[in-house]
Amino acid sequence: MKKVLTIAGSDCSGGAGIQADLKTIMAHKCYGMSVITALTAQNTTGVYGIENCSADFVKNQMDCVFTDIFPDAVKIGMVSSIEIIKAIAEKLREYNPKNIVIDPVMVSTSGNKLLKDDAINTLLNKLIPLAAVITPNLSEAEILCGFEINSKEDMHRAARKISKNYHGHILIKGGHLEEDANDLLFFDGKIHWFEEKKINNSNTHGTGCTLSSAIASNLALGYSVRESIQNSKDYITGALKENLNLGRGNGPLDHCYRM
Numbered sequence: 001m002k003k004v005l006t007i008a009g010s011d012c013s014g015g016a017g018i019q020a021d022l023k024t025i026m027a028h029k030c031y032g033m034s035v036i037t038a039l040t041a042q043n044t045t046g047v048y049g050i051e052n053c054s055a056d057f058v059k060n061q062m063d064c065v066f067t068d069i070f071p072d073a074v075k076i077g078m079v080s081s082i083e084i085i086k087a088i089a090e091k092l093r094e095y096n097p098k099n100i101v102i103d104p105v106m107v108s109t110s111g112n113k114l115l116k117d118d119a120i121n122t123l124l125n126k127l128i129p130l131a132a133v134i135t136p137n138l139s140e141a142e143i144l145c146g147f148e149i150n151s152k153e154d155m156h157r158a159a160r161k162i163s164k165n166y167h168g169h170i171l172i173k174g175g176h177l178e179e180d181a182n183d184l185l186f187f188d189g190k191i192h193w194f195e196e197k198k199i200n201n202s203n204t205h206g207t208g209c210t211l212s213s214a215i216a217s218n219l220a221l222g223y224s225v226r227e228s229i230q231n232s233k234d235y236i237t238g239a240l241k242e243n244l245n246l247g248r249g250n251g252p253l254d255h256c257y258r259m
């Protein structure tokens with residue numbers, strides 16, 4: 001059995017974060033493990049509190065995982081603070097796992113900050129360089145490239161700019177574009193579009209977490225980056241099409257649809 005580790009925050013309502021990741025990893029028939037960076041009190045309507053884990057305890061969790069059940073892929077989501085980012089980067093350099101996928105989570109669907117402003121540079125300089133794939137959404141890509149993104153052409157320009165400092169695979173997610181849900185992969189100067197019609201469903205809480213943990217699971221299973229992204233997009237599309245409608249806000253995805 002392939003093993004996938006998620007390093008992320010907990011979402012007590014089960015839609016995003018560690019909970020979405022573990023559901024996704026299990027749906028891909030991989031063995032899921034978690035290093036929790038923060039507890040959040042949140043639900044489909046918003047984030048009502050954040051308690052960060054200490055950097056030392058993050059390291060302690062990573063030592064326990066890596067010295068016992070070494071993962072075939074690692075997904076990284078909410079990382080909150082400079083100290084936690086540095087701790088994760090230090091341990092990743094020590095254990096050197098393959099297939100690191102970073103979802104540079106900055107703001108929740110409900111508009112709440114999940115990464116401190118002063119931590120963005122540390123994320124960029126210390127953690128992102130260790131990733132095989134990064135998966136910014138439009139607003140995260142805007143922060144990484146420094147200009148507004150309103151079209152497919154802007155997404156391409158943004159990827160080119162980000163690639164000047166980061167040489168891995170850049171997947172800019174277009175879920176928040178007005179038109180279709182088209183995602184752009186940029187690597188080694190070449191681009192590939194993953195195209196999908198937008199599904200009319202506002203229950204999209206956790207789509208970013210789900211996509212990145214699905215990509216990590218597919219990489220662990222031995223698929224190429226391109227195949228992993230296509231498989232993951234198909235998984236998201238299927239989970240959105242189920243139209244699960246839970247909670248009073250932007251509800252979660254249905255991870256049971258393939259089981």
Ligand SMILES: Nc1ncnc2c1ncn2[C@@H]1O[C@H](COP(=O)(O)OP(=O)(O)OP(=O)(O)O)[C@@H](O)[C@H]1O
Nearest residue numbers: 109137173174175176181198199204206207208209
């Ligand atoms: N309404 C939709 N229909 C089809 N696919 C979608 C829809 N919304 C998002 N997606 C897809 O879901 C994935 C996540 O994209 P999105 O841009 O929503 O990321 P995100 O903002 O990080 O997610 P989150 O909502 O978790 O913050 C992408 O592959 C995107 O194309």
Ligand SMILES: Cc1ncc(COP(=O)(O)O)c(N)n1
Nearest residue numbers: 009010016017108109205206
């Ligand atoms: C712990 C945690 N991690 C990530 C997200 C982002 O997901 P979304 O943008 O769908 O709210 C979140 N809300 N909570």
